[in-house]
Amino acid sequence: MHRAAFGWAGxxxxYIAERIPAPELPARLAALRRDPAALGANLSLPHKESALPLLDSLSDAARQIGAVNTVVRRGSELHGENTDAPGLLAALLDAGFASLGGPVVVLGAGGAARAAVYTALISLEREVYVVNRSRARAEELAAAWFIPQADVQVRDVQVQAATLAEVPWSQISLIINCTSAGLDDPQGTPLPDFDFRCCPQAGVYDMVYRPAETRLLREARAAGLAAHNGLGMLAHQARLAFQAWTRVDVPAQVFLQALGGAQP
Ligand SMILES: NC(=O)c1ccc[n+]([C@@H]2O[C@H](COP(=O)([O-])OP(=O)(O)OC[C@H]3O[C@@H](n4cnc5c(N)ncnc54)[C@H](OP(=O)(O)O)[C@@H]3O)[C@@H](O)[C@H]2O)c1
Structure with missing residues (x-):
């Protein structure tokens, strides 16, 4: 994706992929800080959270989400940003899901779920139900948002952990899958034995994009719901990272085409 973006931008x-063992992250970031040719880096699991104290500054979103996926070198300083949350927002806008009113269900409680809660709660100002396989992690995620944030206006909306039985399904406007259930597994789904007819108004956004149609998407579409995979988010988070490094806004389509022209 980034090679295509460099080409488009002239x-x-x-863009080089590196596998960094967790204990080596501080030294690798120190080397990045000293490298005059480096624009920055993306971080993936397990570094998105552990990098926070190793950086010189953080965007508000990265600090509130507690995860950095994009590092920008500014002189000899490293700045951490989170482009997963605005990438998700842009993908939801593309899908027509951002204008649907009503509460949002976030499935999962890992780093991606934290970005989704930020998007739903702060950007879309929706009530959020967090449903996770391990309830304790969902409670932990939800509790973090009850603490008033100094620099964020969380108006009347809130986030709470819930079991599937506790969700008011008929009111739900959007379901965002932030679990890895379904990743490279055509039969995997975070919602086994689920009848999508209980939430006829809901859009379904699956952050998983491999396979292009997960079981979650297949079953949601079979019940007549609009449903999209995570390719749009992947493309937009990359677009926003590229923009942070180069200040060039390359169209999302360039990133999507580089992904093989697959449809979100
Ligand atoms: N499209 C994009 O651009 C994009 C960006 C970021 C992430 N993602 C995708 O989002 C997913 C989550 O990423 P992450 O970084 O948040 O991972 P993570 O921190 O490891 O969290 C994984 C989550 O999935 C849940 N889970 C795993 N297997 C499950 C199963 N079989 N049934 C139900 N729940 C299951 C876990 O539940 P427990 O807490 O109970 O273990 C946890 O909540 C991954 O598939 C990743 O590829 C996509």
Missing amino acids: LRGE
């Missing part, structure tokens, strides 16, 4: 640049 810039000479390289």
Whole structure:
């Protein structure tokens, strides 16, 4: 995706994948800080959270979400941003899901779920139900948002942990799958034995994009619901990271085409 973006922008640049064992992250970030040719980096699991104290500054979103996926080198300082949350927002806008009123269900309680709660609660100002396999993690995630945030206006909306039975399904406007259930597994789903007819107004956004149609998407579509995979989010988070590094806004379509022209 980033090679295609460099080409589109007419810039000479390289995007290199590196596997960094967890204990080596501080030294790798220190080397990045000293490298005059480096624009920055993306971080993936397990570094998104552990990098926070190793950076010189953080965007408000990265600090509130507690995860950094994009590091920008500014002189000899490293700045941490989270483009997963605005990437998700942009994908929800593309899908027509951002304008649907009503509460949102976030499935999962890992780093991606935290970004989704930020998007639903702060950007869309929706009530959020967090449903996770391990209830304790959902409670922990929800509790973090009850603490008044100094620099965020959480108006009347709130976030709470819930079991499937506790969710007011008929009111739900959006279900966001932030679990890895279904990833590379055509039969995997975070909602086995679920009847989508209980939430006829809901859109379904699955952050998983491999396979392109997960079981969750297949079953939601079979019940007549609009449903999209995570390719749009993947493309938009990359677009926003590229913009943070180069200040060039490359169209999301360039990133999507580089992903093989697959449809979100
Ligand atoms: N489209 C994009 O751009 C994008 C961006 C970020 C992430 N993602 C995707 O989002 C997913 C989650 O990423 P993450 O970083 O949040 O991972 P993570 O921190 O490891 O969290 C994984 C979550 O999935 C749940 N889970 C795993 N297997 C499950 C199963 N079989 N049934 C139900 N729940 C299950 C876990 O529940 P427990 O807490 O009970 O273990 C946990 O809540 C991954 O598939 C990742 O590829 C996509």
